[in-house]
Amino acid sequence: MSKYRLHPQGEFPPALLPRRLAAMFYDGLLCVALMMVVTLFYQQFLLRLIYGSDQLKALADAGALDHDPLLASLLLFSVFGFFTLFWTKNGQTLGMQVWGIRLQNADGTAIDLWQALLRFLVAMASWACLGLGLLWMLWDRHRRTWHDRYSDSVVVQLPKNIHKK
Numbered sequence: 001m002s003k004y005r006l007h008p009q010g011e012f013p014p015a016l017l018p019r020r021l022a023a024m025f026y027d028g029l030l031c032v033a034l035m036m037v038v039t040l041f042y043q044q045f046l047l048r049l050i051y052g053s054d055q056l057k058a059l060a061d062a063g064a065l066d067h068d069p070l071l072a073s074l075l076l077f078s079v080f081g082f083f084t085l086f087w088t089k090n091g092q093t094l095g096m097q098v099w100g101i102r103l104q105n106a107d108g109t110a111i112d113l114w115q116a117l118l119r120f121l122v123a124m125a126s127w128a129c130l131g132l133g134l135l136w137m138l139w140d141r142h143r144r145t146w147h148d149r150y151s152d153s154v155v156v157q158l159p160k161n162i163h164k165k
Helices: 017-051 053-061 069-089 094-099 113-128 132-138 146-151
Strands: 101-104 154-157
Touching (some): 017 053, 017 069, 017 094, 017 132, 094 101, 113 146, 132 146
Antiparallel strands (some): 101 154
16 A cells, blocks of 8 residues: 655654643543443443343453453454554544644655554553653654654644645
8 A cells, every 4th residue: 555645744843742742641531432432332232232131230240341351352452443543544643633743654644554553552562661662752862752763653743824725
């Protein structure tokens, strides 16, 4: 699949830490809502269909639903899907759109699925290291995080007047 150029094009400065954190907070709230919907669908429709209402209630009361690997996998894939859809389509999640930042390749094209997977996995590792991978941008001369570096992508600050002609 050929890479396509994102619009607007131009040389944009790297996005700074406060904007990135604000976009992450916004997207985090959206991911919590997504996970709530996936969990509701899984537990109230799928498990209810398989076990029935009475047995499902008994399982829930016994704590058998507390550590469900299938649900955990569904949640992980749904969050990955959320980010991948936005990153590969227009380079911006909803939080990134609000805060005027965009993820792209250095040449201004959208990242591909492989880059999105690398970015997602390294970002999780970055947070597992107490955010060290994110704070790395404070020492990097190009203002890149671990997930920027490993996915070979950049997060840029878009100009405020991009929608005006």
